Amino acid sequence: MDFELTDEQRMLQESVRRFANREISPHVARMDEEEVFVEELWDKAVELGFVGMGMPQEYGGTHTDYLSIGIMAEETSKVDPGVAVVFGAHTLLCGDNIARNGTDEQKAKYLPLLASGKMRGCMGLTEPEAGSDALSLRTRARKDGDEYVLNGSKTFISNAPIADVALIYATTDPSLGIHGLSAFIVEKDFPGYSRGKKFSKMGLRSSPTGEIVLEDCRVPEENLLGGTEGKGIKVMFSGLDIERFLWSCQAIGIAQAAFDAALKYSKERRQFSQPIFSFQMIQDKLANMLVEIEASRLLAYKGLSCWDRKDYRQTRMLAAMVKLYACEMVNRVTAEAVHIHGGYGYMKEFPVEKYMRDAKVYAIGAGTTEIQKLIIGGYLQG
Numbered sequence: 304m305d306f307e308l309t310d311e312q313r314m315l316q317e318s319v320r321r322f323a324n325r326e327i328s329p330h331v332a333r334m335d336e337e338e339v340f341v342e343e344l345w346d347k348a349v350e351l352g353f354v355g356m357g358m359p360q361e362y363g364g365t366h367t368d369y370l371s372i373g374i375m376a377e378e379t380s381k382v383d384p385g386v387a388v389v390f391g392a393h394t395l396l397c398g399d400n401i402a403r404n405g406t407d408e409q410k411a412k413y414l415p416l417l418a419s420g421k422m423r424g425c426m427g428l429t430e431p432e433a434g435s436d437a438l439s440l441r442t443r444a445r446k447d448g449d450e451y452v453l454n455g456s457k458t459f460i461s462n463a464p465i466a467d468v469a470l471i472y473a474t475t476d477p478s479l480g481i482h483g484l485s486a487f488i489v490e491k492d493f494p495g496y497s498r499g500k501k502f503s504k505m506g507l508r509s510s511p512t513g514e515i516v517l518e519d520c521r522v523p524e525e526n527l528l529g530g531t532e533g534k535g536i537k538v539m540f541s542g543l544d545i546e547r548f549l550w551s552c553q554a555i556g557i558a559q560a561a562f563d564a565a566l567k568y569s570k571e572r573r574q575f576s577q578p579i580f581s582f583q584m585i586q587d588k589l590a591n592m593l594v595e596i597e598a599s600r601l602l603a604y605k606g607l608s609c610w611d612r613k614d615y616r617q618t619r620m621l622a623a624m625v626k627l628y629a630c631e632m633v634n635r636v637t638a639e640a641v642h643i644h645g646g647y648g649y650m651k652e653f654p655v656e657k658y659m660r661d662a663k664v665y666a667i668g669a670g671t672t673e674i675q676k677l678i679i680g681g682y683l684q685g
């Protein structure tokens with residue numbers, strides 16, 4: 304076992320940290336207040352090669368290991384997790400899925416556009432009536448000559464309001480159940496594709512979230528991901544595993560930022576003529592927070608390292624475990640960080656108020672806490 308990052312990963316960590324502190328940080332308050340994503344961050348990230356992360360180098364991608372994507376997610380989320388979601392939905396949910404499952408033609412057509420940031424991606428699985436029960440999705444894909452005709456709607460989709468291309472899950476044959484599911488690469492300009500409403504959210508407000516509506520949307524048959532019908536379930540499950548690691552790394556980034564803020568504040572704030580840090584009940588909180596963050600990080604890095612070694616024996620279980628633990632942890636840690644700040648923690652002038660709002664969704668998105676317990680329970684049942 305090697306717990307050290309490579310020199311390259313350490314350099315990446317440093318450069319993402321610099322990018323987040325110099326470029327993202329000045330916009331955080333406005334993005335949160337006005338609920339917008341600042342476009343110049345995309346251009347900067349393109350320059351630095353961050354939007355092509357995880358995509359093969361032959362198609363213009365960078366940092367092709369998964370642990371690097373996790374590091375990027377964690378470091379960005381320390382400053383603004385909404386921005387991390389914008390990059391993650393693009394690189395991982397869309398780009399990485401095409402890289403792992405697409406035909407050579409699909410990869411040659413879409414990956415250079417995604418890796419260079421000329422196209423922005425998203426992934427549409429969730430529907431109004433199919434959330435936790437994602438396999439009951441209703442979006443239909445009917446073959447018509449050399450095209451598929453898609454009908455349905457997707458909701459809560461990260462990047463939907465700003466994406467040029469979406470990876471859409473649909474069923475080609477409902478009678479086949481999960482074996483009738485397929486994924487399609489759908490461009491926003493295909494006839495019948497429209498961006499539905501954009502949602503207003505409690506947290507992650509720099510990450511645009513919206514609907515995708517498909518009304519007789521015509522998709523060329525060569526855009527069936529992988530070229531064979533019925534492969535959607537495999538694509539979906541492997542995509543969800545990797546999404547859960549990424550989502551957990553974002554949670555770890557928020558928690559670390561909340562811990563750092565709470566520790567600093569506890570040494571500055573004086574009550575009863577001493578810093579509140581000197582009270583053992585405050586140290587108790589900080590100690591628990593720190594241990595939980597580090598435990599989450601070890602679990603996430605272990606899972607990502609397994610992916611990088613192509614050792615998939617435990618990755619589904621590890622993805623569920625870290626998603627369960629880290630995404631509950633971030634809620635506990637940010638709530639404690641607010642508490643350590645006392646009344647000031649409840650005020651918008653301190654960052655911990657935002658951390659707590661941003662944290663809430665981590666136990667919901669990418670499969671709720673309850674769903675992760677069901678997955679782990681399924682393994683225990685044998």
Ligand SMILES: Cc1cc2nc3c(=O)[nH]c(=O)nc-3n(C[C@H](O)[C@H](O)[C@H](O)COP(=O)(O)OP(=O)(O)OC[C@H]3O[C@@H](n4cnc5c(N)ncnc54)[C@H](O)[C@@H]3O)c2cc1C
Pocket residue numbers: 392396425426427428429433434435436458459460461462507512664667668669670671672673674
């Ligand atoms: C900010 C945000 C971004 C998102 N981004 C994307 C995206 O990019 N692409 C995408 O496809 N989706 C995305 N989602 C959707 C997300 O994956 C779903 O919200 C999530 O899977 C839960 O589905 P639901 O919201 O329909 O809740 P429901 O499934 O309706 O769940 C409601 C409650 O019931 C519980 N529950 C459900 N079933 C069970 C059960 N069997 N046992 C016990 N409890 C249960 C749940 O845990 C939850 O507490 C996003 C969501 C959010 C909030």
